[in-house]
Amino acid sequence: MLTYNVDFCVVGGGLAGMCAAVAAARGGARVALIHERPVLGGNASSEIRMWVCGAGGHNNRETGILEEINLENLYRNPYKLYPVWDSVLYGLVRAEPNIRLFLNCSCCAAETDGSRITSVTGWQMTTQEYIRVNAALFADCSGDSVLAPLAGAEFRVGREAAHEFGENVSVQKADRKTMGMSCLIQARKLEAPVTYKAPDWAKKLTADDMKRRRPNLESSGENFWYLELGGNRDSIADTEEIRDELVALAFGFWDYVKNSGEFDADRWQLDFVGFLPGKRESRRMVGKYIMTQNDVAAGGRFDDTVAYGGWPLDDHDPDGFYFSGQPCVQIPTPSPYGIPYRCLYSANIENLFFAGRNISMTHAAMSSARVMATCALLGQAVGTAASVAIKYSCGPDEVYRRHLDELQQTLLYSDCMLPCIRRRLSALTQRASLLSGSNGDVDALRDGNDRENGFLCGSGDYIEYSFARAEYITEARIVFDSDLDRATLPGDTVERGHSMRANIKPDSPVMHMPKTLCRSFNLEIYGEDGDTIARVTVEDNKKRLVLIPINKKAAALRLTVFSDWGENDRINIFAFDLK
Numbered sequence: 001m002l003t004y005n006v007d008f009c010v011v012g013g014g015l016a017g018m019c020a021a022v023a024a025a026r027g028g029a030r031v032a033l034i035h036e037r038p039v040l041g042g043n044a045s046s047e048i049r050m051w052v053c054g055a056g057g058h059n060n061r062e063t064g065i066l067e068e069i070n071l072e073n074l075y076r077n078p079y080k081l082y083p084v085w086d087s088v089l090y091g092l093v094r095a096e097p098n099i100r101l102f103l104n105c106s107c108c109a110a111e112t113d114g115s116r117i118t119s120v121t122g123w124q125m126t127t128q129e130y131i132r133v134n135a136a137l138f139a140d141c142s143g144d145s146v147l148a149p150l151a152g153a154e155f156r157v158g159r160e161a162a163h164e165f166g167e168n169v170s171v172q173k174a175d176r177k178t179m180g181m182s183c184l185i186q187a188r189k190l191e192a193p194v195t196y197k198a199p200d201w202a203k204k205l206t207a208d209d210m211k212r213r214r215p216n217l218e219s220s221g222e223n224f225w226y227l228e229l230g231g232n233r234d235s236i237a238d239t240e241e242i243r244d245e246l247v248a249l250a251f252g253f254w255d256y257v258k259n260s261g262e263f264d265a266d267r268w269q270l271d272f273v274g275f276l277p278g279k280r281e282s283r284r285m286v287g288k289y290i291m292t293q294n295d296v297a298a299g300g301r302f303d304d305t306v307a308y309g310g311w312p313l314d315d316h317d318p319d320g321f322y323f324s325g326q327p328c329v330q331i332p333t334p335s336p337y338g339i340p341y342r343c344l345y346s347a348n349i350e351n352l353f354f355a356g357r358n359i360s361m362t363h364a365a366m367s368s369a370r371v372m373a374t375c376a377l378l379g380q381a382v383g384t385a386a387s388v389a390i391k392y393s394c395g396p397d398e399v400y401r402r403h404l405d406e407l408q409q410t411l412l413y414s415d416c417m418l419p420c421i422r423r424r425l426s427a428l429t430q431r432a433s434l435l436s437g438s439n440g441d442v443d444a445l446r447d448g449n450d451r452e453n454g455f456l457c458g459s460g461d462y463i464e465y466s467f468a469r470a471e472y473i474t475e476a477r478i479v480f481d482s483d484l485d486r487a488t489l490p491g492d493t494v495e496r497g498h499s500m501r502a503n504i505k506p507d508s509p510v511m512h513m514p515k516t517l518c519r520s521f522n523l524e525i526y527g528e529d530g531d532t533i534a535r536v537t538v539e540d541n542k543k544r545l546v547l548i549p550i551n552k553k554a555a556a557l558r559l560t561v562f563s564d565w566g567e568n569d570r571i572n573i574f575a576f577d578l579k
Contacts, residue, residue, distance in 0.1 A: 001121070001130040004100060006030040008386045009120060009135035011107045014042020015052065015372050016356035017141030018093055019065045019379030020386070023414070025098035027387025032133045033099055034122050036106040037276075040089040042143060044372055044499070046082035048278040049184050051223060051498045054373025055310025057335040059451050061484035064416040066376040067544050068092070070499050071482060071513070074489075075542045078511040080501045102131055107142070110150035115350050117151050137386050137395070139353040141379060144236055145283035153349045154286035159363040167293040167364050169315075179280035179367070180231035180320040181239070183246035185224050185254060186272040187217060189505040193266040196258040203245075203252030210256055213321065217257070217268055220494040223502035226327045227253060228280075231318030235282040243277050249321060250274075271504065280316060280357070280370060287360030288397065289342035296365050300338035304404055305418050306385070306411060307377035310335030315367040333368055338419045341404065344382050345396035353396055355382040377416060384410050415450060415479060415545040423448040428473065429577040432465040445576045450479045452574075457561050459569040463576055466556040470528045473550040475579050476557060481572035482544035483514035488566060515566025517541070518573070523548055526556040550578075 006029075010021045013035025021033040043050040054062045061067070069092060077084040093101055105122040112118060119134045140147040148155040158176035162169050216222050227249055230242035254270050257263050291300075293313060300308070313331040317323040343360040346352040354360075355378040357370035369378075388407050389399050399407055412423035425446050436442045438461040444453040445463065455463070483489070486496040490509035495501060501508060513519075518541055525534040536548050550557075557578070561571040 001132055003132045003134065004032055005134045006032045006100065007135060007390045008032075008137045008139070009034065009133045010139045010141055011120060011147060012042070012140065012142035012356070013037070013040045013093075013103070014141060014143060014356060014375070015044055015066065016375040016379035017042075017139070018089065019376045020139050020141055020353070020355050020383035021099050022065055022092060022096055023380045023383025024386045025096040027384060027390075027410075029098065029387045029390045031099045032102065032135065033093060034102045034105050034107055034120070034131070034133065036104065038104055039086045040093060041086065042372075043278045045089070046086050047276045048274050049082065049186060049272065049500070050278045050372070051500065051502070052373050053311055053371040055308060055335045057310060059484050060310055060336050061486075062373040062377050063484070063544060064377065064380050064411075064414055066373060067415070067482060071517070071542050071544065073499055074511050074513050080511065082500065085500055105131055107146050107150070110147055112151055115348060117147070117349060117351055120147070120150075137351050137353065137389055139355060139382050139386065140285065140358065141355045141382075143279060143282065143356055143358060145285055145354065145358040147352065148283050148285060151349055151352065153346045153352055155283045156286060157283055165290070165292045165294065165362055167362065169293065169364050177318040178231045178235045178282065178363075179316040180228040180318065181235065181242060181246070181277035181279045182225055182228045183243065183250050183274045183277050185227065185250045185270065185274070187503045188269050188271040189217070189503070190267050190269055191506060194269045196254065196270060198251050198255035201248055202255055203248040205252050205256045210262070212324070212327070215257060215263070217263065217265060217503065220492055220501065224253075226321060228316060228320035228327070230277075231281075231316065231320055235279060239277060243275070246277055247273065247275060281363070281366060283358060284366060285354045285358050285360055286347045287343045287345055287354075288347055288400070289340055289360060291339065291343050291361040291365045291369070293362060293364035296333050296337050296368055299334040299419070300340070301420060302338050302340035304341040304400060305338035305421060306341040306344070306381035306408060307339045307374065308336035308417065308419050309333070309339055309369045309374045310337060311368045311371045311374065313364060313368045315364065336417070336419045339369060339378065341381065341385065341400055341407065344378060344385070350395050350397065353382045353386060355379040380414070380416055381411060384414065413477070417451065423450065425577055426579045428471060428579060432467055432578065434463070434465055436463045437461050445573060450574045451484065454481055454572040454574040457571045457573060459562050460560065462558050462560040463573070464556055464558040465578060470553040470555045472553050473557070473578050475550055476523060476548040477575065477577050477579070478546040478548070478559065478573065479575035480518040480541070480544055480546065481516040481574060483516040486514065488515035513542070513565035515564060515568070516572055517544065517565050518561055518571045519565045520562040522560050524558045524560070525550060525552060525554045526558070528555045530555075
């Protein structure tokens with residue numbers, strides 16, 4: 001058995017686990033990330049291919065680490081190819097020197113000491129080794145909450161009765177039913193007709209089966225999510241059986257589409273079938289607070305908000321594809337609504353965090369907060385909380401009781417929006433003089449709002465901080481406009497809004513960087529005598545949040561912008577501040 005000692009161990013490498021690991025590592029923690037698959041991303045990976053959905057509404061796109069991922073993907077993956085997407089996710093984690101990554105490693109045991117986890121053990125099938133990780137803190141980002149039964153953490157499964165939390169749901173008696181899982185398919189439209197022959201074991205669908213699910217192959221919004229089963233069974237124990245049925249359903253569904261004569265599908269080819277089911281729901285951990293449908297509807301106005309959601313309450317019937325009614329019921333939610341920190345750590349295991357669709361919430365609330373962009377924010381919140389806990393040698397609950405403000409302000413500094421909480425500027429930024437060679441309200445750059453009221457510059461324009469006497473500056477922080485609504489990208493709203501596409505057509509648009517994003521700039525640092533003591537030049541900037549280490553005494557800093565990724569060279573800057 002190989003043994004490793006770290007500060008923070010994350011189990012599960014979907015978007016939530018990735019963001020938790022990266023945030024903690026950037027905060028100075030030594031991190032182990034254990035993931036049972038060969039590729040990162042979970043439901044978003046090439047093995048499953050579910051869209052990364054999140055909060056709706058103007059300017060509500062999730063930022064922080066997720067926006068960093070999406071911008072890198074637009075730069076490197078303009079054709080939206082899944083192998084490239086996988087490499088973007090892999091590259092993000094591999095770039096962090098504080099992360100030790102264990103792929104193909106399934107967590108199978110946990111050791112505890114009273115109410116604390118002391119280690120977890122995984123079996124890595126490629127090396128045929130057991131891997132034990134000792135840590136001070138753990139995070140279960142596995143989706144299925146694998147650490148719950150292994151460590152004795154409290155959890156829930158299924159739908160609550162309406163009376164338990166006073167929710168407006170149709171279930172009057174609690175049960176263990178969940179939303180189902182899907183083996184997704186993707187199709188490609190070719191220039192000439194192609195044939196399709198289904199395997200003998202494919203599900204033979206009838207016209208009556210298809211009345212409820214009529215695919216629109218030409219729509220960019222068609223991703224066949226409704227090929228869903230298993231919510232009326234055990235979403236963990238019965239996964240293999242359900243997978244077999246889902247794969248048979250996928251091939252049989254495509255057989256009907258291609259060969260029934262009811263669809264204009266001659267030129268459409270089956271391009272991908274997922275053999276790893278994408279799950280919507282299984283175990284949900286019990287934390288210090290259980291978030292409910294009523295909390296979501298009220299806008300989630302919590303003092304300990306550390307993330308936000310904004311997807312509808314989107315509840316799928318447990319019978320899935322064969323349900324005779326609507327496959328899902330969507331109820332609008334306030335967007336954004338806050339999610340409290342107390343939902344992200346265990347009620348009874350004192351050093352266990354969790355992030356993703358398994359956080360402490362009711363089934364009804366989970367139907368909204370389960371989507372992956374929200375899960376990424378939850379992961380970044382947990383990773384940041386872990387780094388704060390390591391800093392003060394404490395556990396998750398003490399972070400809540402004593403260091404909540406630091407957690408929230410660190411998230412805001414890292415470009416994570418928190419509804420109703422304003423980012424505070426450093427004293428250094430506030431006492432500096434700020435001027436610009438452009439017209440406009442330059443103080444908009446230090447109003448603590450990183451999404452609106454930016455400062456517009458032309459090519460060659462500058463913004464400058466200066467001090468009465470030289471000050472020691474650790475870092476410069478810049479937030480550029482990455483077009484959160486993606487209005488400057490090609491295609492329709494679905495193509496512009498999602499990281500990846502479902503089906504591929506000959507005229508599928510080729511993506512590019514958001515035209516509003518600053519492409520080239522430099523930052524000059526001046527000493528007391530006015531001489532340049534350092535200069536940082538960036539030619540192909542791909543980031544919305546840019547952090548530039550300074551670590552020098554300086555009398556002034558000048559940011560000069562030269563171009564954007566479009567043709568207007570009008571660069572909008574939301575923030576420029578110092579610490």
